[in-house]
Amino acid sequence: xxxxxxxxxxxxxxxxxxxxxxxxxxxxxxxxxxxxxxxxxxxxxxxxxxxxxxxxxxxxxxxxxxxxxxxxxxxxxxxxxxxxxxxxxxxxxxxxxxxxxxxxxxxxxxxxxxxxxxxxxxxxxxxxxxxxxxxxxxxxxxxxxxxxxxxxxxxxxxxxxxxxxxxxxxxxxxxxxxxxxxxxxxxxxxxxxxxxxxxxxxxxxxxxxxxxxxxxxxxxxxxxxxxxxxxxxxxxxxxxxxxxxxxxxxxxxxxxxxxxxxxxxxxxxxxxxxxxxxxxxxxxxxxxxxxxxxxxxxxxxxxxxxxxxxxxxxxxxxxxxxxxxxxxxxxxxxxxxxxxxxxxxxxxxxxxxxxxxxxxxxxxxxxxxxxxxxxxxxxxxxxxxxxxxxxxxxxxxxxxxxxxxxxxxxxxxxxxxxxxxxxxxxxxxxxxxxxxxxxxx
Numbered sequence: 522x523x524x525x526x527x528x529x530x531x532x533x534x535x536x537x538x539x540x541x542x543x544x545x546x547x548x549x550x551x552x553x554x555x556x557x558x559x560x561x562x563x564x565x566x567x568x569x570x571x572x573x574x575x576x577x578x579x580x581x582x583x584x585x586x587x588x589x590x591x592x593x594x595x596x597x598x599x600x601x602x603x604x605x606x607x608x609x610x611x612x613x614x615x616x617x618x619x620x621x622x623x624x625x626x627x628x629x630x631x632x633x634x635x636x637x638x639x640x641x642x643x644x645x646x647x648x649x650x651x652x653x654x655x656x657x658x659x660x661x662x663x664x665x666x667x668x669x670x671x672x673x674x675x676x677x678x679x680x681x682x683x684x685x686x687x688x689x690x691x692x693x694x695x696x697x698x699x700x701x702x703x704x705x706x707x708x709x710x711x712x713x714x715x716x717x718x719x720x721x722x723x724x725x726x727x728x729x730x731x732x733x734x735x736x737x738x739x740x741x742x743x744x745x746x747x748x749x750x751x752x753x754x755x756x757x758x759x760x761x762x763x764x765x766x767x768x769x770x771x772x773x774x775x776x777x778x779x780x781x782x783x784x785x786x787x788x789x790x791x792x793x794x795x796x797x798x799x800x801x802x803x804x805x806x807x808x809x810x811x812x813x814x815x816x817x818x819x820x821x822x823x824x825x826x827x828x829x830x831x832x833x834x835x836x837x838x839x840x841x842x843x844x845x846x847x848x849x850x851x852x853x854x855x856x857x858x859x860x861x862x863x864x865x866x867x868x869x870x871x872x873x874x875x876x877x878x879x880x881x882x883x884x885x886x887x888x889x890x891x892x893x894x895x896x897x898x899x900x901x902x903x904x905x906x907x908x909x910x911x912x913x914x915x916x917x918x919x920x921x922x923x924x925x926x927x928x929x930x931x932x933x934x935x936x937x938x939x940x941x942x943x944x945x946x947x948x949x950x951x952x953x954x955x956x957x958x959x960x961x962x
Contacts, residue, residue, distance in 0.1 A: 568681075571618035575678055578610035581635065584827055585664035588639075589657055594646040598626040601643035608636025608773050618702070624852055625702055627709040631670070634721045634961035641719045648945060662713035665823040669710040677701045688828070718916030725917055732879040734790030743774040744784040751791050751821060752782060766792070769876060780899075791821075791877060794866040803836040803862035807958075810838045810860040815865045818842065818856065823875075824858065836862050839869070839958075844879065850910040851920055853878035884911065884921055888942035895922035897946055902927040902935065912948065922947055 534867070581604060588600040611632045615625065642656065652660075680686045687703055694718040714723040739747070741761075754776065762773030762781055771783040771792050779797030805813075811828045818826050826842040827850055837859050844854035855878075859869030891907045898904055910924035924937040929935065934952040939945065953960040 523592075551802055553612075558881045563850070567618055570614045571674075571678065571681070574611055574614040574618065575674045577607045577614060578667060580607045581611065582664060582667045582671050582845060585660055585667055586839075587663060588652075589660045591652060594649050595651060597646040597826075598643050601639040601646060604639035605636045605643060608632050608639065612636070617753045625706055628670070628702075630721070631666065631709070631712070634669070634715055637719045637721045638663070638715050645719075648943075656834070659713045659715055659717075666710040666712040670705065673701075673705050674927055679789045694804065704791040718914050718918050720915045727878065728786075728917060730787070730876045732876045733769070733785055733787040733790065734880070738786050739784075739789045741772055744786070744789055747789040748772075748774045748782045748784050748791070750796070751784075752776065753804075769873070771847055785876070790872070791870065792872055792876060794867075794868070794870045798861075798868065800836045800868065801863040805862045805865055806837055807831060807833070809865065810862060811840055813860055813865040814840045814842060814858040814867065817858065823856070830959040830961065832951075832960065835864075835956070837868065838862060844875070846882075847885060848909065849921070850908065850924065851882075851914040852910055878913070878919075882911075885942065887921065887923070889923070889939070889941050891923055893944060894941070895925065897939045897944060898925060898927060898937050901930055902937070905934075914947075920944050920947055 533940055541744065542598035559611075584600050584603045584607065588597065588604065591597045591600055612629070615632065638659065642652070646652075677686065678700070699824070717724055744910060745756050745759055748759055758776055759782075760775040762775045764786075765771045765773050765783055769792055770786045772786060773781055773783050775781055777796055777798055780795055782794040783792040785792055785863075792916065811831070814828070815826055823844075825845045827845040827854075828844055829841045831838050831840045839859050842856050842858060844851040853874060857869075857871040858867055861868045887909065894903050895907065904925050904927050906926040908924050910922055911919050912922055912924075913919055920938075921941045923941055925937045926937050927937055936950040936952065937946065938948040938950075940947050950961040
């Protein structure tokens with residue numbers, strides 16, 4: 522290579538490397554600007570969420586104080602609705618904020634419980650009930666805790682405005698705002714245990730399986746024999762799968778190359794089973810499968826079970842069955858059975874609802890007749906069927922109702938539940954019907 526050509530090659534190389542350096546620098550600057558814009562956007566969103574959270578907490582505090590002085594069902598309902606709405610806003614705002622070293626469990630639980638408790642008061646006040654003494658005490662306790670949290674948030678906002686806290690990158694003069702949230706969690710104010718008819722009630726954490734109450738704990742070998750009997754196979758065909766569950770402790774066994782069955786340590790009831798076998802093309806109808814599911818449960822000692830709804834999935838059908846006693850459907854006592862549509866084998870079962878709720882009940886005689894209950898049905902609905910049913914509430918309680926399956930003018934179906942003692946509507950379900958089964962909403 523000549524000296525001239527070597528010199529020209531060197532110039533081209535330098536030019537190429539210089540171009541790469543410029544491109545790299547420009548790219549770095551571009552992404553740095555984008556990162557800065559992204560951080561600024563996040564900081565602005567967090568500042569906005571903190572402001573919304575503070576405003577909602579303040580509104581919650583004010584409404585709780587007013588509610589503690591409410592004397593009429595109408596005012597109670599109005600203030601309870603406001604508290605529920607503000608709690609929902611506060612939950613959404615809290616979810617958008619940085620949460621330190623872990624989730625803000627105490628703060629989230631307080632806001633959720635306050636809103637849900639208010640919703641339960643809204644429901645009872647709509648029926649004309651006034652606040653009881655224990656409810657006023659609970660409201661006062663919630664108000665005190667809310668005032669403390671609001672004060673902490675107000676101080677946090679002030680420190681943020683002063684630059685002591687930051688929602689962005691910390692500096693020598695500022696610390697991340699999530700440190701302040703961690704402090705709130707560690708010193709969260711105590712408030713009364715809320716026992717009410719709702720999903721966040723404290724009593725639900727202590728709920729035990731009613732069907733297993735007082736039953737002795739069985740051994741591993743006893744559980745193995747019960748599992749084998751349930752599956753109609755030899756105990757030797759079962760492998761040990763360890764222990765499972767905290768709410769309902771179980772022995773687990775394996776079978777059929779991947780199948781599992783869980784047997785409760787108390788009493789030896791089957792909590793769940795899953796057969797992993799491949800299911801071939803369907804040859805049975807849904808009605809065939811329902812008959813098979815009922816026969817299966819009857820042969821294993823369950824009381825009369827009535828199917829409610831089912832869903833089809835890949836040549837299997839999942840059927841919900843509720844216990845039926847004296848012509849009353851007991852929806853809390855629910856078992857889900859999965860039937861293979863190729864030959865009718867039961868390939869899945871889940872009895873958690875049944876085990877948690879099933880017991881001997883003394884149900885009151887209905888004070889409201891079926892004919893009277895139908896008067897509560899809205900105009901335009903045609904009642905196709907009316908039967909008695911025990912339905913669960915969000916708080917684990919039970920209500921005896923007239924269950925009326927109705928048809929709309931558009932030929933769709935809804936279910937109206939009317940309290941068999943008061944004649945008031947308790948719930949409305951919309952049936953979503955398709956070729957794959959029925960769901961409710």
